[in-house]
Amino acid sequence: MAAVVMDGKALAAKIKEEVRQKVERMERKPGMAVVLVGEDPAALAYEAGKRKDCQECGVYYDTFRLPEAATQEELLDVIGVLNDREDIDGILLLLPLPRHLDEGEAVRAIRPDKDVDCVSPVNLGQLLLGGEGFRPCTPAGVMRLLEEYGVDPEGKNCVVVGRSHVVGKPQALLLLGKNGTVTICHSRTPDLAAECRRADILVSAAGRPGLITGDMVKEGAVVIDVAMNRDAQGKLCGDVDYAAAERAAYITPVPGGTGPVTRAVLMEQVLAAALRRGKQ
Ligand code: NAP
Numbered sequence: 001m002a003a004v005v006m007d008g009k010a011l012a013a014k015i016k017e018e019v020r021q022k023v024e025r026m027e028r029k030p031g032m033a034v035v036l037v038g039e040d041p042a043a044l045a046y047e048a049g050k051r052k053d054c055q056e057c058g059v060y061y062d063t064f065r066l067p068e069a070a071t072q073e074e075l076l077d078v079i080g081v082l083n084d085r086e087d088i089d090g091i092l093l094l095l096p097l098p099r100h101l102d103e104g105e106a107v108r109a110i111r112p113d114k115d116v117d118c119v120s121p122v123n124l125g126q127l128l129l130g131g132e133g134f135r136p137c138t139p140a141g142v143m144r145l146l147e148e149y150g151v152d153p154e155g156k157n158c159v160v161v162g163r164s165h166v167v168g169k170p171q172a173l174l175l176l177g178k179n180g181t182v183t184i185c186h187s188r189t190p191d192l193a194a195e196c197r198r199a200d201i202l203v204s205a206a207g208r209p210g211l212i213t214g215d216m217v218k219e220g221a222v223v224i225d226v227a228m229n230r231d232a233q234g235k236l237c238g239d240v241d242y243a244a245a246e247r248a249a250y251i252t253p254v255p256g257g258t259g260p261v262t263r264a265v266l267m268e269q270v271l272a273a274a275l276r277r278g279k280q
Contacts, residue, residue, distance in 0.1 A: 003248040012260035023058040030274030031060035032090040038068040090116035090270040116269040139171035141261035153180030162205035204239040214243030
């Protein structure tokens with residue numbers, strides 16, 4: 001039996017509409033600023049997407065573009081100004097930064113209560129401790145997709161492929177927080193296939209097209225493909241071979257799976273930031 005395709009676009013539309021309705025009723029609208037260093041085409045496209053999301057949700061939006069050769073001081077100045085600006089509730093610093101800049105210092109400079117992408121050590125620490133606060137948008141979006149389709153991680157073997165700070169590690173913590181039994185795999189995992197075959201919930205975020213083949217998927221598993229790769233023809237694809245859909249109970253498409261939900265969760269977190277900062 002073919003898997004149920006988890007419709008990220010539909011869930012994202014629902015989340016954004018809820019945000020839009022709440023924002024519409026607010027006197028002081030939430031605001032988000034994106035900080036972009038350089039002219040990377042992928043980052044520019046990403047930035048345009050954020051602008052569109054904010055427009056759709058009625059959220060005030062501003063972009064700060066710095067040249068590729070910007071100094072650390074210039075970057076910290078921009079972050080400092082945004083930290084102090086009353087109209088801005090969320091700051092999104094597009095990563096990676098050019099190599100000459102100190103990413104750790106820049107991330108630490110963002111006020112934790114405006115760190116809507118959850119990149120600062122304070123917010124990541126809150127995640128580790130299970131406290132209140134922002135969550136990294138992609139793994140939080142995966143949890144929303146699971147919830148939407150009635151998949152409860154409790155008592156399930158959850159395997160996460162990838163251990164980055166933005167996806168793999170926070171994903172594992174969120175699944176653990178829902179009482180899943182979690183395994184994290186990475187490039188040094190000796191037998192990835194064996195680990196994946198034990199997964200009731202498999203989340204792949206390696207960024208390697210075709211890494212997860214059909215035979216690595218347990219019958220009836222939930223397969224979440226976070227990756228966004230380009231195949232040999234330049235077409236967007238994930239890590240998971242489509243043959244996996246034959247065995248899975250649920251699967252996310254790429255595109256149209258986790259990507260749109262990530263963006264919608266960011267809008268939700270900007271709204272939450274504004275409410276927490278007293279906007280009504
Ligand atoms: P990353 O920092 O490059 O991390 C990739 C992880 O995958 C690393 O931990 C790496 O292991 C592991 N890995 C690589 N090759 C592997 C292999 N052959 N077997 C097992 N593990 C392997 O990437 P990221 O930022 O986490 O992003 C991962 C993917 O998700 C990318 O395709 C990215 O475009 C996508 N993404 C999607 C969204 C969304 O909204 N859907 C958001 C963010 C990222 P090591 O640690 O051992 O090197």
